[in-house]
Amino acid sequence: MKTELIKKAKNHLRQNKLSSWLIYNYKGSNPFFEKIIGKKIDGLTRPIWFVIKVDQEPLIITHKLDSNFVREEGLIIEEYTDRKSMMNLLKEKLPTGSKVAMEYSPNGLIPRTSFVDAGTIDMCKNELGLNIISSANIIQDIAGKWTEKQLESHLIAGEKLKEILEETFDFIGSNIHWKLTEFDIAEFIRGKFDRYELETDHGPVVAVNQNSSLPHYEPKEETSSIITRNSWLLIDLWAKTKTENSVYSDITWVAQLGDTIPDENQKIFEIVKNTRDLSFNFIKDNFKNNKLVKGFEVDQFARQHISDSGYGEFFIHRLGHSIGTDVHSVSVNLDSFETVDERNITEGIGFSIEPGIYLDNFGVRSEINVFINDQNPEITTPIQNEIITINTKSPRKNN
Amino acid sequence: MKTELIKKAKNHLRQNKLSSWLIYNYKGSNPFFEKIIGKKIDGLTRPIWFVIKVDQEPLIITHKLDSNFVREEGLIIEEYTDRKSMMNLLKEKLPTGSKVAMEYSPNGLIPRTSFVDAGTIDMCKNELGLNIISSANIIQDIAGKWTEKQLESHLIAGEKLKEILEETFDFIGSNIHWKLTEFDIAEFIRGKFDRYELETDHGPVVAVNQNSSLPHYEPKEETSSIITRNSWLLIDLWAKTKTENSVYSDITWVAQLGDTIPDENQKIFEIVKNTRDLSFNFIKDNFKNNKLVKGFEVDQFARQHISDSGYGEFFIHRLGHSIGTDVHSVSVNLDSFETVDERNITEGIGFSIEPGIYLDNFGVRSEINVFINDQNPEITTPIQNEIITINTKSPRKNN
Incomplete structure (x- = not known):
């Protein structure tokens, strides 16, 4: 008991x-x-x-x-x-x-x-x-409430995920002259999880071009796409430290291979990024004004913003999910889309904010995690403010 | 599908x-x-x-x-x-x-x-x-409805169970001079299931004296009681043929080792037997009069009869359960005790009738199965009308 x-x-x-x-x-x-x-x-x-x-x-x-x-x-x-x-x-x-x-x-x-x-x-x-x-x-x-120790584990996991992301982008740049598939990169990341003593339930999402239009795409060995010198790339990865009751970190970043970011990708990224930041501010302002805010309200707020930008129909999932010892946990979700989560956002819980826009040929999602520290919402993960560009002109390396 | x-x-x-x-x-x-x-x-x-x-x-x-x-x-x-x-x-x-x-x-x-x-x-x-x-x-x-083939499989299983019971009683009589436990007899019966190409989910119940007061008693190897020359014995066994979609048969009989049936056991057996037969007749009469009868009504009828006999508080389970490819199946149960089964007893289904009275020192249950054949309720298993007595004076056999 x-x-x-x-x-x-x-x-x-x-x-x-x-x-x-x-x-x-x-x-x-x-x-x-x-x-x-x-x-x-x-x-x-x-x-x-x-x-x-x-x-x-x-x-x-x-x-x-x-x-x-x-x-x-x-x-x-x-x-x-x-x-x-x-x-x-x-x-x-x-x-x-x-x-x-x-x-x-x-x-x-x-x-x-x-x-x-x-x-x-x-x-x-x-x-x-x-x-x-x-x-x-x-x-x-x-x-749903995190202990101080759990918060710490979550922060550590987030730092490690960021390092793994950077190593992954470097690895892709350095090895782009090989036939590199999404699955190879997913394997690379899983290897890094091991090295960094992280564990996860499944994933990561590694998706190029139109595959990034599928929010839950996971590359399979037989069917995954090859990453080319001008691919658009989305990586969503989540893991937690191998310690008792540790809490997940869960982030999504996007990158462009080569020098040239297409205008449309840049434009969509800006909308997604702004939605992400405005959603966080929406929560923060409510807390500042001592106003209770419910999960579905934040989703509605974000959805309205994306709709106003003309892309409402392409935001095809909820804004965020509860995070805990499971990556999808038991507290309030930011959701008016699949469910209507009428629970309040309360002290001590954590969740993701991850707006996305999924067009036919590519998708953009940007994901951060938030923790309600006392009465203060805090972002607990690295924040992507620019599209990463991966240098694909590196000379061949000798292995 | x-x-x-x-x-x-x-x-x-x-x-x-x-x-x-x-x-x-x-x-x-x-x-x-x-x-x-x-x-x-x-x-x-x-x-x-x-x-x-x-x-x-x-x-x-x-x-x-x-x-x-x-x-x-x-x-x-x-x-x-x-x-x-x-x-x-x-x-x-x-x-x-x-x-x-x-x-x-x-x-x-x-x-x-x-x-x-x-x-x-x-x-x-x-x-x-x-x-x-x-x-x-x-x-x-x-x-819940049985096909003709399923009915056939059920009848075959019932005949085999009866043969196994007879062999079991003989075996006990012939081997009573050994240290014979309830578990030994359960093993003997399981061996017979195999020989007769029957299969089952668990069981049987083999219970002597006060163990027979526990409706769901199953003997364990380490703790089961020894069967003695004057034991009261209850055996509940259920199995089905090893053919596709076969239907269980499920019967319970009681026996006395030695010549002397105690008056109280005889008296309780008569009440249980009469309850069993009256319950069946209750269903049959309703069908004859084209009156729908619900599962809980038969249980109430039986419970009333046992109460009138002065033993209501000792009838501590439902009267009967749906039988199908699982021994406890999806159709109406004869139950107003644990649940209130308001479904009608309808054509093509089968179930057990198994009233029981469980006193401190012994219990009696008698179980038959019934099938609604067209609009005609039929008993599909052998019926116990007398307490079996097991001859315990047989000479030692050389194995």
Whole structure:
């Protein structure tokens, strides 16, 4: 059992005047059940409930047949044998009218916080008379906040990524006379991750010309394109240090091989860069004025700016995502596009800002990371202000 | 894609005047998505919808990034890129007011048919204006019905189980002078499954004396009890033939070692046996009178009978479960105890009837299987009408 998370959850309940956090799980339906238990639990056969209340020991309500799966010290277990005894236990622990947080997202606006089936929510409302609200803010509060040590790991990862990027651009310039593919460069970067003691889940994105028009392009060995002396290049790379609970850094830069940056690429880059910086300032200004700002609002702001520049239809993903021990993490995303993330941007969380414009023949994305340090939004990664140009005239080197 | 299932689903929709069956899946949340697709699909990242309508080709609405996971011949794919385009596609395919079946169980009465999160059901009701009903009856209709060949496999399995039981009782009688444990007998039965070309998921239950008071007892090698010359014995065994799509048979019998059946065991056996037979007759009478009967009603009927006999509190599980290619299958269960199964018992499905009474020092369960053949409920397994007595006076055999 994750006592640290439970302690934080209790604090959240207290501050927000909630009666309880009720984590319902049926055969693994709710990932937050295992997150709180702190381990993988196979074999559950019946509905099981984890009840966290401000002034009580954590409690599990489980069918008798499943109780051995979850028994541990400091955790109260109450067993039921049938639906009636389950309902009686729930009624006893959760008085009618209680304000209870569950993994429920009204209208499914944030799918990754919506893990309780409709019938069970019905039952909690109709039969138990509970006042159900979304647990999305609890999750952000207890699992999304970085510790000082995590922030440090994130900053270190960011510096290393920048060094790897520079080495990569150099490597491309020095080896452009060979048949160099996107996949080769991805392999080069993965090798560097190893050397720099970084780890990652997948990636990086290494994309030239029209491949950079695909936001999630990842080069495959058999099909990846050759990098030529006048290629447009987009690299998106993310990794974290190989230390406990380290936090990802995640950046995207663009480059032009050769001396000549086409006007259109330059123009699009300026729009993307400005959108990135204006979005950050939008958040910063709100914090300065003590105004709460929600994830979807920043996305809308950025989207409006790109639309006003005439490229709205080419910005085909959300503005940014929560970052944590997973590169896509559990806190608020800057998103009004795929979902509508109505959570507030709060102290202690981190996320990416990564506007992009994807035309037919090339795409531009620029990505930075932001951390809310106390009440102060800070950029935590290197910032690209000019398109990198890669010198392709270097003489052949002897290997 | 399982075209046979889809065809059956369309028939169900037509007969029941439903507009569509809408199978919503988010990262593997809904097992019926894969059942209809007919294969395991990993890697989905976004909400995905399988739409089955009476007069149209099956259709998938998916995020562009996920469409390659599900592409196949005869399946129409419509891609969305954001929430707005997803909603527009759903609105186009599912006009406001349509009567649509989803994996939704009102008040969560049948958890294993309730796989859509509350937020998404909200959205379907509030934003799309759909009239949502439970798909539980579709599932029973298309996946629960046995074919003639499956019925045959089930009958064969039942005969073999009976033979194995007889051999087991003989084996115990002949070897009682050895130190024989429950685990030894379970191993003996598993060996017989092999010999008879049967397969099973786990089990059997072999339980003596107070172990038979635990409905789900399975003997472990290190801890199982020794069978003695005056033990009370309960054996529950289930298996299916090793042929394609074969259906399980699942029976429970009880026996007394030695000549003397204690009065209490005899009395409890009679109550259990009568409950079993009365429950079957209850179903049969309803069918004879053209009255629909629901799963939970049969359980309530049986429970009432056992309560009237004074043992209500000792009947600590449901009366019976759906049987199919899994021993616990997808159709209606005879259950008002753990869940409230409001589905009708319909033509072509099979299930167990297995009342039990579990006292402190021993338990009795008697289990038969029933198949609804056309409109005629039939018992498909051997029926235990007397407690088996195992002769323990046999002379030692030379091995």
